[in-house]
Amino acid sequence: MVFRIFAAALAAGLLSAILITALQSVTIIPLIHEAETFEVAAPTHDHTATTEHDHSESEWMPAEGMERMLYTLLANFGAAVGFSLLLIAGLTFDLPSLSARRGVLWGLAGFGVFTISPALGLPPGIPGLAAPDEQAAQLWWLATVVLSAAGLGCLVFGKTIAFKAPGLVLLALPHLWGAPPVISESLVPAYMAARFSAMSIVLGGVFWVLIGTFSSLIFARLGEASGSNQDT
């Protein structure tokens, strides 16, 4: 079972990462590069106010062009394998109905938990967009993902109102609490930032559907191959 989960996650992660990187490279990544020209050009850019920013000359960063794209592919691969591992861990509770269609549903659940819910409080931010304190944002993001996953789980798998109602509360809780306030000024045009947010959410949906489809297909296939679909 361990081998089956990890092998499926690696293969699904690789396929999803290659496809999403190709898609990003013609959609959202040109937008990131364009936004960076505003960031660099901004005369009032204050590095001390928010966080240590990444464009200082002394720190290593990938060279523009192919190298930068390869690191993005690598990071996308890491994210895709991580998401696939979590998704397949969920699939193991759902073995009798294992299918690509079911995988897509799990992918959409991941999209809701990891993309939609956090986006309500922290809209996907283009570089240079006004943002909250980074640590506060990460903490809120993490809490939102955990609570949304628990809430969605209660809502979908709970048989009675006694499970479903707390599920709704868990889903709403991070938004009633509220995301941390924005503390910096935007350096990019609003229209560009809005396009970025919309694009990021749509690509997030595509990414999760790819991960759900490939994970479930490969995980099911590996089960057939070992002939242990029933008891593992």
Added chain:
Amino acid sequence: MQTKTTVAPAVTLAIDETIKARVLALIFGTVILFSVGFAYSTPVHNAAHDTRHALAFPCH
């Protein structure tokens, strides 16, 4: 009788194995996602910069 005594431990083993696999998947998945999306190390941040923004991990 004999078949009963051999089936029971096999089922228990399969369940233990599944739980172990789930826990490992959760741990490794979380660790990988943390490195890609959250780690403060500047080289890691710079390498994963475009991914963090594109996938909407909170980033500066």
